[in-house]
Amino acid sequence: MSKSFRDVLVLIGPALVVVSLLMLLPVLGTFWISFWRDLPFAPRRFAGLSHYLRLLGDSGFRQSFQFTILFALVSVALEMVLGTIVALVVHEKIPGRGLIRGIILIPWVVPGVIGARIWQLIYRYDIGLINSILNPLFGFSVNFLGSPSGAFFSLVLADVWRTTPFVAIIVLAGLQLPSRELYEQAAMDGAGLLRRFTTVTLPGLRPILIAALLFRTMDALRVFDTIYVITNGGPGGATHSLSLFAFKYYLTGDFGSGAAVSMLLFLIAFGAALIFIKLGRFSEQVL
Amino acid sequence: MRENQAKAVLLGLGTVFVLAFTLLPVGWMLAVSFGKEVGFAGEAEFHFTIRNYVEVLRRPSLHFVDFLRNSLLVAGSAAVAATLIGSLGAYGISRVSFRGRLVVLFVILALSMFPQISIVGYLFKLMTALEWTNTYRALILPYTAMGIPIALWVLLGYFSQIPRQLDEAAQMDGAGRAATLFRVILPVSLPGLLSAGLLVFILLFNEFLFALMLTTDAQARTVPVGIALFEGLHGEIPWGHIMAASAVSSFPAILLALCAQRYITTGLTAGTVK
Numbered sequence: 001m002s003k004s005f006r007d008v009l010v011l012i013g014p015a016l017v018v019v020s021l022l023m024l025l026p027v028l029g030t031f032w033i034s035f036w037r038d039l040p041f042a043p044r045r046f047a048g049l050s051h052y053l054r055l056l057g058d059s060g061f062r063q064s065f066q067f068t069i070l071f072a073l074v075s076v077a078l079e080m081v082l083g084t085i086v087a088l089v090v091h092e093k094i095p096g097r098g099l100i101r102g103i104i105l106i107p108w109v110v111p112g113v114i115g116a117r118i119w120q121l122i123y124r125y126d127i128g129l130i131n132s133i134l135n136p137l138f139g140f141s142v143n144f145l146g147s148p149s150g151a152f153f154s155l156v157l158a159d160v161w162r163t164t165p166f167v168a169i170i171v172l173a174g175l176q177l178p179s180r181e182l183y184e185q186a187a188m189d190g191a192g193l194l195r196r197f198t199t200v201t202l203p204g205l206r207p208i209l210i211a212a213l214l215f216r217t218m219d220a221l222r223v224f225d226t227i228y229v230i231t232n233g234g235p236g237g238a239t240h241s242l243s244l245f246a247f248k249y250y251l252t253g254d255f256g257s258g259a260a261v262s263m264l265l266f267l268i269a270f271g272a273a274l275i276f277i278k279l280g281r282f283s284e285q286v287l
Numbered sequence: 288m289r290e291n292q293a294k295a296v297l298l299g300l301g302t303v304f305v306l307a308f309t310l311l312p313v314g315w316m317l318a319v320s321f322g323k324e325v326g327f328a329g330e331a332e333f334h335f336t337i338r339n340y341v342e343v344l345r346r347p348s349l350h351f352v353d354f355l356r357n358s359l360l361v362a363g364s365a366a367v368a369a370t371l372i373g374s375l376g377a378y379g380i381s382r383v384s385f386r387g388r389l390v391v392l393f394v395i396l397a398l399s400m401f402p403q404i405s406i407v408g409y410l411f412k413l414m415t416a417l418e419w420t421n422t423y424r425a426l427i428l429p430y431t432a433m434g435i436p437i438a439l440w441v442l443l444g445y446f447s448q449i450p451r452q453l454d455e456a457a458q459m460d461g462a463g464r465a466a467t468l469f470r471v472i473l474p475v476s477l478p479g480l481l482s483a484g485l486l487v488f489i490l491l492f493n494e495f496l497f498a499l500m501l502t503t504d505a506q507a508r509t510v511p512v513g514i515a516l517f518e519g520l521h522g523e524i525p526w527g528h529i530m531a532a533s534a535v536s537s538f539p540a541i542l543l544a545l546c547a548q549r550y551i552t553t554g555l556t557a558g559t560v561k
Contacts, residue, residue: 004383004385005385007379007383007463007464008379008383008385010375010379010464010465011375011376011378011379011383011464011465011468012375012376012379012380012391014372014375014376015372015373015375015376015395015435015439016376016391016395018372018428018431018432018435019395019398019432019435019436021432022410022428022429022431022432023398023399023401023406023429023432023433024398025409026406026407026408026409026410026413027401027405027406027409028409029408029409029410029412029413030405030406030408030409032409033408033409033412085301086301086305088301089298089301089302089305090305092298094298094302098548099545100302100305100306101548101552102544102545102546102548103306103309103310103544103545104305104306104309105544105548105551105552106309106310106313106540106541106544107309107312108544109489109537109540109541109543109544109551110313110493110537110540110541111492111493111495111510111511111514111536111537111540112493112495112511113493113495113510113511113512113514113515114316114511114514114533114536114537115312116515117514117515117529117530117533118312118313118315118316118530118533119312121315121319121526121530122312122315127526129315161308161309161312165309166555169552169555169556170555170556172552172556173552173555173556192290193290193293193294215400218400221402222402222403222404224403224404224495224496225495225496225511225515228495228499228515229515242402242404243402243403243404243496246404246408247404247496247500250407250408250411250500255408255412258408259405259408259409261404262402262404262405262408263405265402265404265405266401266402266405269400269401269402273397273400
């Protein structure tokens, strides 16, 4: 055994073994389960593609699929725009900048479940924060989580609150890169604030924006805890993300169907990742 | 000049809006946690009390202290293990050239983006068959695997900035790869290790789905699962307890964000900016 091969084995081996055993193997296992009828108190039986075929015609699955895609699109779009704005603000020399940069991180470091509990209590019909301000002033309360669209936007807002800091920090790191000369050159050419942003700042940020977009989209597609806490899929199944939809199959003991939903979500995420990796041309940059 | 004034106004408004949007929910959490429980928001007046905190920390039947201990233990040990294993891997990838290096890196990173639900289905079956549900190892093992790609990515960025002459000098003195890493590289990489460890710890402390599936006893729950499933005696939601427990559990994270902002930020942006 050559010396450098042994080095590779010793150094990279542990990471590969742990990750393969506890992430790769379980995904393959879930894939395997998805081909079996696996119910409590019933004999296991090979089911072939029947779970997948049934799901594609299932209205609950289609609703969940649409919700997940729409949720990812709307919340990620908002987070990218807001995150970029926040980054531009804290990039400037404002008083107390260090402290402010710490404060904007708070929603992201606080456990997601806790953030979700807080927003749940902001939206509540009876004792929620918004209604306890609205009601005395205008004499009516809004049932934010009672309608499908209300619940959708309530969830988006909670997600935006939690993950905008992530985008902001990544974009901020990108802003600190381009050389100031470019700015000054453009300023001397008489370009205005907005023009400078669109011609100098934005193109320079492209690779970093695509990286943030990739991370955020992957994360939004698998959204679980925020929804589990705030609506648990309601009202009437309107806010079941695919993760939550699969989880509820697991909860009832139908592991074959749950595994099939999980694998379909996996495929969707994989496809989205490939698109972004092509867009970002990361392979040329790594190392 | 007009442009500078407009910019200053925009900046001021932007800062105020960002701070308000960020802090308002946190303030609401604190207000409820320090307020009287029943009909809190409906009443105009606010009665200050620390009763919620005392009850949450003192009453064994609420299990909140169990949640905290479990979370700190599970996330802490997994973060240490992931940072160690990740540092070995990152060092291997950054210093030893071998075929398939980029493939290994890509595969490890891609794994960290898998939807957790596609992992947990089989993991639940496995842990149930092993009778490991409700044990620490049932969470520490998958958490370590979740943390490794992140630690590896952060440290890869860090190691690539350390001059190779340092390695070469150590190897001239006869040190092997492992000795070089432990005696030379890691000691000068403490900030990088701290970044990686903190970031992994925060993410694992917040993890929900695995902990939800792999614990069934109230005593075995982690903080996120405990707070999501908090229930009053009669099935009502005990908001005062939930918000007090939330405030206690987010205190370390908020402190970290304010004091160690630089480490978290460099960790978060290590790989993306080069």
